[in-house]
């Protein structure tokens with residue numbers, strides 16, 4: 001699908017979509033908790049649908065109650081088939097792999113698109129330490145696993161992705177880990193682990209003690225949770241998607257994003273710091289944020305623990321008078337695309353110069369040219385190009401724009417609703 005974005009001002013209010021990071025975790029938690037779970041404001045992205053399909057294939061029943069609500073019923077993990085399909089979701093494959101390995105039978109875990117080339121060799125070395133026979137295909141999907149996983153004291157590397165740890169924390173809880181410790185070296189994307197722990201607690205799962213992100217300890221005895229067996233859970237709005245809309249406001253008019261929780265654990269809430277630093281008008285209420293255009297000055301931002309902010313912040317930096325610096329480039333290699341390179345190449349087509357220097361990205365703000373760009377099948381590249389197009393000197397045609405459905409299927413409708421001409 002090709003989408004043409006015409007430059008122009010934006011003005012209006014948009015309700016942020018549900019967070020896929022929260023929705024997918026809620027699916028895992030509902031499966032492991034058992035009993036009935038009501039999920040309100042459920043996510044509709046492709047990644048959310050992948051998670052719902054996975055828990056269905058692991059024995060849960062999903063019923064759509066109304067337009068906003070679904071109910072998950074689970075009687076523990078049971079697989080009817082032997083293949084689990086994770087679509088294109090990195091979180092789903094990494095979170096559900098150790099959960100699938102709780103089963104005492106051979107299972108195949110696979111996926112599609114960019115997920116087929118993302119690194120999974122972590123499991124080849126880690127799962128055998130937990131009594132699981134595991135084999136990837138030369139470090140990639142499909143993965144073959146045969147459990148049951150038995151929690152043990154382990155030492156892992158947290159530098160590549162936090163998602164492996166998220167999966168292990170859920171699986172340890174599901175296996176009733178007691179007196180077991182996961183020691184983590186160099187954990188990145190830390191707020192995502194906070195989100196995991198929060199959702200575990202919301203669902204009454206036994207959560208470990210977080211010892212300064214260096215070790216996660218499952219005590220021998222837990223305080224009994226007072227969370228009822230039936231959980232009624234509302235999926236928060238997504239700060240990652242909202243960041244795109246806020247940047248649209250900062251560079252091209254005025255946008256209010258509603259539904260956001262300013263007390264959220266979500267990593268990408270940190271976008272507010274960059275918006276503050278670049279000098280746009282910012283009004284932050286408890287559940288909405290308004291961003292208005294102003295003369296924008298360059299900013300310096302560390303995205304090591306919130307890597308998904310690179311694409312919207314590159315669009316923002318392209319409109320700042322000077323060179324902005326974003327740190328944490330190493331975190332981008334294994335996303336849906338190699339995002340540092342795809343940002344450099346696609347923004348280059350729009351006349352924006354991006355230099356990669358060690359772990360830093362330098363974005364020289366300047367005139368944005370109308371151009372033909374390609375999403376590279378990466379949702380955040382498609383959205384970032386669309387937002388930057390608002391400030392271009394001519395239309396920007398985005399090829400393979402359907403990529404946005406991975407996280408934000410309504411993105412182009414919402415952007416269009418903000419157009420003033």
Ligand SMILES: O=C(O)C1=C[C@@H](OP(=O)(O)O)[C@@H](O)[C@H](O)C1
Nearest residue numbers: 021091160161162163189192308
């Ligand atoms: O746990 C999550 O929901 C996510 C964690 C992050 O990945 P890494 O931990 O690999 O950085 C982020 O980039 C991804 O979009 C979602």
Ligand SMILES: C=C(OP(=O)(O)O)C(=O)O
Nearest residue numbers: 088089090091308335336
């Ligand atoms: C990297 C992302 O997601 P995942 O790793 O879950 O595929 C993303 O949404 O930008």
